[in-house]
Amino acid sequence: METELKNKVQKGLVITIRDLYKSFGDNHVLQGINLDVFSKENVVVLGRSGTGKSVLIKIVCGLLKPDKGLVNVLGNEVDHLKDKQLRELRQKVGFSFQNSALYDSMTVRENLAFPLVRNAKHLSRQEIKKEIESVLDDVGLLQTINQMPSELSGGQRKRIGIARTLILRPQIMLYDEPTSGLDPITSIEINNLINLVRQKFNTTSIIITHDLTCAKSTGDKIAMLYDGKFIKQGTFDEVFSENDERIQNFYKYNFIK
Amino acid sequence: MNFKTSEKILITKKADLFFAGLYSAFQFIIRFFKEAFVPPYEFKEIIKQCYEVGYKSLGLITLTGFITGLVFTKQSRPSLSEFGAQSWLPSLVAIAIIRALAPLVTALICAGKVGSNIGAELGSMKVTEQIDAMEVSAVNPFKYLVVSRVLATTLMMPLLMCYTGCVAMLGAFLNVHLNELTSFISFFEAAFDKISFLDIFSSLIKSIAYGFTIGIVGCYKGFNATNGTEGVGKAANASVVLSMFLIFIEEILIVQLTNSIR
Numbered sequence: 351m352e353t354e355l356k357n358k359v360q361k362g363l364v365i366t367i368r369d370l371y372k373s374f375g376d377n378h379v380l381q382g383i384n385l386d387v388f389s390k391e392n393v394v395v396l397g398r399s400g401t402g403k404s405v406l407i408k409i410v411c412g413l414l415k416p417d418k419g420l421v422n423v424l425g426n427e428v429d430h431l432k433d434k435q436l437r438e439l440r441q442k443v444g445f446s447f448q449n450s451a452l453y454d455s456m457t458v459r460e461n462l463a464f465p466l467v468r469n470a471k472h473l474s475r476q477e478i479k480k481e482i483e484s485v486l487d488d489v490g491l492l493q494t495i496n497q498m499p500s501e502l503s504g505g506q507r508k509r510i511g512i513a514r515t516l517i518l519r520p521q522i523m524l525y526d527e528p529t530s531g532l533d534p535i536t537s538i539e540i541n542n543l544i545n546l547v548r549q550k551f552n553t554t555s556i557i558i559t560h561d562l563t564c565a566k567s568t569g570d571k572i573a574m575l576y577d578g579k580f581i582k583q584g585t586f587d588e589v590f591s592e593n594d595e596r597i598q599n600f601y602k603y604n605f606i607k
Numbered sequence: 608m609n610f611k612t613s614e615k616i617l618i619t620k621k622a623d624l625f626f627a628g629l630y631s632a633f634q635f636i637i638r639f640f641k642e643a644f645v646p647p648y649e650f651k652e653i654i655k656q657c658y659e660v661g662y663k664s665l666g667l668i669t670l671t672g673f674i675t676g677l678v679f680t681k682q683s684r685p686s687l688s689e690f691g692a693q694s695w696l697p698s699l700v701a702i703a704i705i706r707a708l709a710p711l712v713t714a715l716i717c718a719g720k721v722g723s724n725i726g727a728e729l730g731s732m733k734v735t736e737q738i739d740a741m742e743v744s745a746v747n748p749f750k751y752l753v754v755s756r757v758l759a760t761t762l763m764m765p766l767l768m769c770y771t772g773c774v775a776m777l778g779a780f781l782n783v784h785l786n787e788l789t790s791f792i793s794f795f796e797a798a799f800d801k802i803s804f805l806d807i808f809s810s811l812i813k814s815i816a817y818g819f820t821i822g823i824v825g826c827y828k829g830f831n832a833t834n835g836t837e838g839v840g841k842a843a844n845a846s847v848v849l850s851m852f853l854i855f856i857e858e859i860l861i862v863q864l865t866n867s868i869r
C-alpha cells in the first residue's frame with residue numbers, strides 16, 4: 351500500500367483518507383471511510399442529514415480528531431501535526447461553513463481582512479484593500495463591503511463565507527452544504543461560483559451537499575455516504591445508474607418534491 | 608479544549624466530571640501563559656478590550672463606589688458616636704474602603720458586567736462556529752480572543768479599583784463634611800493617617816487577581832460553550848457565578864496572607 355500511495359501522489363493525489371472511524375459516544379458516525387481526491391478535482395459527498403458529512407470534512411481540516419484511520423492532506427498526516435504545522439497547512443485549505451460562520455461583530459471588509467492581515471504579513475495596506483475588493487468582486491458582492499453580516503441574506507452570507515476562505519488563495523476548498531436553504535436560482539449562482547473558483551484558482555474541492563443539482567453541476571466524482579461508509583463512488587451517471595435502493599431513493603426524493 | 612472523558616468510571620460519575628473539568632480549566636490557564644508572551648501580539652485587540660472593560664464600566668462603578676462610601680460612613684457614625692469617637696470616622700472609613708470595599712465592589716460589579724459579557728460573546732462565537740472559522744483560517748483564536756480579554760481585565764481592574772477607591776472616599780467626605788463640617792484637607796489627612804503602603808499594595812494585588820479571574824473564567828466558559836443558544840446563556844451565567852465565588856475565595860486567602868505579613 352505504501353508504494354501504491356506513492357504512485358498516486360505522483361499522479362497528483364491531494365487528499366487521501368483510509369479506514370477512517372469516528373464516534374461520539376455510542377453514536378458511530380463514520381465507520382471505515384476511504385477516499386482519494388486528485389488535484390483540481392471536485393469531489394461531491396452526498397448523504398442524508400446526520401450521516402456525518404460535516405464531521406468528515408472537519409476531520410480533513412483538523413477541527414475534529416479521528417478515532418482511527420489515516421487522513422493525509424497535501425502530504426501531511428493531519429491528526430499528527432503540531433499546532434504550528436497545522437496552521438501552515440490550513441493556509442492552504444479553505445473551509446466554507448454550513449452556516450457561513452461570519453464574524454458578526456465585524457463588517458464584511460473586516461471579515462475578509464481578518465485572516466489576510468494575520469497570514470500575509472508582507473502585504474501593504476493598499477494591497478490588502480485591493481485583494482479584498484478583488485475577491486468580493488469574484489463572488490459578486492462588492493457593494494456589501496461595508497455592511498454587517500446581520501444585514502445580509504443567507505445566500506449573500508454563503509458567498510461572503512466563500513470569499514473569506516478564498517482570500518488566502520487555498521489549494522483545497524472544502525464546501526459544507528454551499529446551497530442548502532437557498533432558492534434554486536441562488537443555488538445555481540453558487541454552483542457557478544464553485545466552478546469558477548476551480549477554473550480561476552486551480553483549486554481541488556470537496557463539496558458536501560444533499561442537493562443533486564449542485565452535485566451534478568459541480569462534481570467530477572460523487573461519493574455516496576450511507577451508514578458511515580461510502581456505498582458508491584464514481585461520476586454522477588455511474589452512481590445513479592446503480593440499481594441500489596438506497597441510492598435510487600435519494601434520487602427519487604430529490605426530484606419528486 | 609478537547610479533553611477525552613474516558614469511558615471507565617474512576618470514582619463516581621460526578622466526581623470524574625468534576626476532576627476532568629478542573630483539569631481542563633487548569634490546562635486552559637497554562638495555555639494562557641504559554642500564548643500570552645509569545646509573538647505575534649494582538650495589540651489592537653488588547654487596546655480595544657481595555658476600552659470595553661475600563662471605559663464602559665466607568666458609569667456604573669462611579670455610582671456604586673460613591674454610594675458605597677456615602678452609605679458606609681453614614682451607617683458607621685452612630686456606633687462611633689456612642690463612644691464619642693466621631694473623629695475616628697475618616698480613618699475607619701478609609702481603612703474599610705481601601706482594604707476591602709474598593710477591590711470587592713469593583714470586582715463584583717465587573718464580574719457581573721464584564722464577565723457575563725465575555726462569557727456570552729465567546730459562547731455565541733463558539734456555538735455559531737466562528738471560533739472554528741478562525742481556527743481553519745490559520746488564525747489562533749485563543750490568542751485573539753482569550754489572551755486579549757484576559758490581559759485587558761487584568762490590567763484594567765487595578766485602575767478601576769483605584770478609581771472606585773477615590774470616588775468612594777469622595778462619597779465618605781461628602782457625608783462627613785455635611786455632618787461635622789470637616790474640611791477637605793483635614794478629612795483626607797485624618798483618613799490616610801492609618802493607611803500603610805501594605806494596604807494599598809495588597810489591594811492592588813487583589814484586584815489584579817480578581818481581574819485575571821473574571822477574564823479567564825469568562826473566556827473558559829465561553830470557549831467551552833455547547834448546545835446552541837441555551838449554552839450561550841449558561842456560559843454567561845456560569846461566568847458570573849463562578850467568578851464571584853472565586854473572588855471571595857481569593858479575598859479570604861489574600862487577607863490571611865497580608866495579615867500574616869502585617
Ligand SMILES: Nc1ncnc2c1ncn2[C@@H]1O[C@H](COP(=O)(O)OP(=O)(O)OP(=O)(O)O)[C@@H](O)[C@H]1O
Pocket residue numbers: 374377379397398399400401402403404405406448527560
Ligand atoms: N461535536 C459533536 N459532538 C457530538 N456529536 C456530534 C458532534 N458533531 C456531530 N455529531 C453527531 O454526528 C452526526 C453527524 O453529524 P454531521 O453534522 O456530520 O451531519 P451532516 O451529515 O453534516 O448532516 P447535515 O446534512 O444535516 O448537515 C450527528 O448525529 C451528530 O449528532
Ligand SMILES: [Mg+2]
Pocket residue numbers: 403404405448526527
Ligand atoms: Mg452538515
